[in-house]
Amino acid sequence: MTPLLEVRGLNKSYPAGRKGLFGKRMMQVLRDVSLTVQPGEVLGLVGESGSGKSTIGKAILRLIPSSSQAMRFDGQDLNTLPSADLRRLRKDMQIIFQDPYASLDPRKTVRAVLSEALDTHDLHRGAARQPRLTALMEMVGLNPIFLDRRPHEFSGGQRQRIGIARALAVEPKFIVCDEAVSALDVSIQAQVLNLLADLRAKTGISLLFISHDLSVVRYISDRVMVLYLGRVMEVGGADQVHFAPRHPYTAALISAEPSLGHAPDRIRLTGEIPSPLTPPSGCVFRSRCPYALPACAETAPELRPAGEGRLKACIRDDILQGT
Incomplete structure (x- = not known):
């Protein structure tokens, strides 16, 4: 099977401090990271804070510059893709952020938040808009009557559901879940994890699920990649890695x-x-x-x-x- 996403030799460095006699000092946060994600697969990415997990997700989505030997998504070369084509491809590649409050504009209603995603890609215009908004709310377990409320009127778990609905609005093939449940209480974490698992089963979407908690990653992932200081330490099936680690x-x-x-x-x-x-x-x-x-x-x-x-x-x- 051809991978939906293939990354080989991903590297990322940041300048550290002032420029000295021999140029700027560079801090390498990712070194030669390679991964694949199959259609419909959930790849878990786990490691301590500072291991480079979120950097991988942002580099894949081209939210930050990076270098790699190869980075292909759905048959397209992300390293050479023109900006106009990348904009169109973003419909198929979305992200759910860690903080369910900071990632939502507090001035906008849920309707405006979801409509903005649809407007960006010219989807469900006119009379088709309201049925789509209703369907998105129901998809994430929220009552459509909440569409005209603002983020501060929701709990943390409900706000994260809105974030998920925004990512799903454009019917993507792949979502980066960047510590999507780490800011939630344990009971709410379970609800959101179950929601993501159900959505994955219904839509066939692929996920890159990032977390520092291996037990959470194991619950939702097919395979797990363990990262330490920007290097891959171990890769294997979720149960294999959890019950019989090799590293x-x-x-x-x-x-x-x-x-x-x-x-x-x-x-x-x-x-x-x-x-x-x-x-x-x-x-x-x-x-x-x-x-x-x-x-x-x-x-x-x-x-x-x-x-x-x-x-x-x-x-x-x-x-x-x-x-």
Whole structure:
């Protein structure tokens, strides 16, 4: 099957500080990230804050400049696509933001918010507009009588549903969910996750679901990609990665999840994620890895097969096997 989205060798750097004698100092936040998303698939992207997850989503949507060996969506080369064609393609590529309040204009009614998305792509004009707005509200579990209310009149969960309706308004093929439930209470998180799962089943839409919570990612994703300091650590099926991690960082993320009872074999991380300005040599995770060897400081490991169609970036094969 041809992927809906294919990204190879994605890199992103930002200038850091003033220009010195040898030019501007650059901070690399993404290094050689590759991924694919199949039609109708949910790819989960997980990692700590500062790992580069949101940067990947914004780079794919061309909201920020980046460089890559290849970036193709629905057969079109995003790296060479003229701006006019990219504008038309944005109909098929949407985003749901983390903050359900900041992402909505407080001056506009829900009707205006949804209509703006439709007007941008010249959809459902005239008499077709109201039925479409009604259908969108019902699709996300909101009463259409709320169309003339403003964002401050809704709860956080309801505002996020409005954000989802706005993304769905133009009938996209692909949505980036950028920490779309992290600002919500746990019970509301479950409602929004169930809504996204139902919409995916009904519409066949593809999602890039970004979160720092591996259990949330596992719930909605088909496959999971684990990111650390802008590098991919592990890729595999959602249940595979959660129940039998192959990379120490993945195991550490799982260990950080709330658990009933004693778990003596937990991997506990110490310290903060290093700065992208001064990443560790070799494997970027080695400074926090309990299994690090001297060789880990010498060469950055490449993603390689780890059994059952999985990938990991670790030189060791004698750990986390059969877990």
